[in-house]
Amino acid sequence: MxxxxxxxxxxxxxxxxxxxxKGELGDYYCMAAKSVGLPCPDYKRMHEGFKLAYTEMAKKYPCFGHAAKMPNIVWWKTCVQDSFNRAGYKYDEETFEKIFKRIYASFGSSAPxxxxxxxxxxxxxxxxxxxxxxxxxxxxxxxxxxxxxxxxxxxxxxxxxxxxxxxxxxxxxxxxxxxxxxxxxxxxxxxxxxxxxxxxxxxxxxxxxxxxxxxxxxxxxxxxxxxxxxxxxxxxxxxxxxxxxxxxxxxxxxxxx
Structure with a gap:
């Protein structure tokens, strides 16, 4: 047999x-920033900021917030905002909301x-x-x-x-x-x-x-x-x-x- x-x-x-x-993380964050008329964030700083933010979120709220009953979009919004903060970029609430929606939609599609x-x-x-x-x-x-x-x-x-x-x-x-x-x-x-x-x-x-x-x-x-x-x-x-x-x-x- x-x-x-x-x-x-x-x-x-x-x-x-x-x-x-496909491509780099910075590509998608850059496109999102450009969509609201802002310059591209620095790729290296953005990559490092995301790594730290993602690691922290995965530790505090594993499995994308499953045990905490955290909605998926809230988990990612918190992670993305922390990524920008760690990279040295702070946006007002309205601007960040627009940038985040673009990023969340991109990674929820086949594009990346x-x-x-x-x-x-x-x-x-x-x-x-x-x-x-x-x-x-x-x-x-x-x-x-x-x-x-x-x-x-x-x-x-x-x-x-x-x-x-x-x-x-x-x-x-x-x-x-x-x-x-x-x-x-x-x-x-x-x-x-x-x-x-x-x-x-x-x-x-x-x-x-x-x-x-x-x-x-x-x-x-x-x-x-x-x-x-x-x-x-x-x-x-x-x-x-x-x-x-x-x-x-x-x-x-x-x-x-």
Whole structure:
């Protein structure tokens, strides 16, 4: 019996695995500022300000404010305003409101994202084998409801169920998010599922800790990939390579890359 025939579900990470951010954060903040007649904020300061603001918000109100019952738009508005403040830009309430609406709308659309060309073919191939697909992502509800459909990744066409941190209230690397995926898959045994992601800490380790099969993608040739391999993780350059190995039926080839 081949490895593929033993699988009852495959779960897949989203950002870095199926899609990536397009351009720089500063591009979208610049466009928003220009829309109200203001000059572009400094890209570097804006990037650093956002990193600090996002980290603080994620710590105080994890899973996009799920436990605090904070509306998604309020979470992001607080984060974006703090980002500007940390970068040294303070706007009056009316001006900031206009800038924020532009930023929130941009990141709630397909504009800032690019889909890897092998993503849709791979997901459709998996489902054609009779294996359902679950998406497991540290993201808010707009990924499920707006962004993925806008990019052509649709439920019941490319995927069967989703576990999104902003909806479930738990995020990777907490293994609980993978337990939820197994439950949604029909309470299947961990060894009957394979998880594909791009982070050793957030994808591979927690999935393996439950007994799931797991592998990693190294789409951007990160220096960390060599350490992933040394630790025993199967690492692939893209989903096309993953499909080729799964089609071969030789589970030992999972360590080829």
């Amino acid at each position: 081949s490895f593929l025939s033993k699988l009852r579900y495959i779960t897949v990470d989203v950002t870095g695995t199926l899609l990536a951010y 994202y690019v889909l890897f060309p092998d993503s849709v073919p791979f997901l459709r191939w998996v489902r054609a084998q009779g294996i359902p697909v679950g998406l497991v992502s540290n993201s808010e509800y707009r990924y499920q409801d707006v962004i993925l459909p806008a990019l052509g990744i649709n439920q019941d066409s490319e995927w069967d169920f989703g576990v999104f941190s902003g909806i479930e209230g738990v995020e990777k690397p907490n293994p609980r998010i993978f337990e939820i995926a197994l439950e949604k898959a029909g309470n299947i045994a961990p060894e009957e599922a394979l998880h594909i992601g791009d982070s050793m800490r957030q994808d591979y380790i927690p999935a393996k800790s439950l007994g799931m099969h797991a592998l990693l993608l190294d789409r951007f040739k990160t220096p960390d990939a060599e350490n992933w391999r040394k630790s025993g993780a199967p690492v692939f350059p893209d989903l096309t390579a993953v499909q080729e190995i799964l089609e071969s039926g030789n589970v030992d080839l999972l360590k080829k890359y």
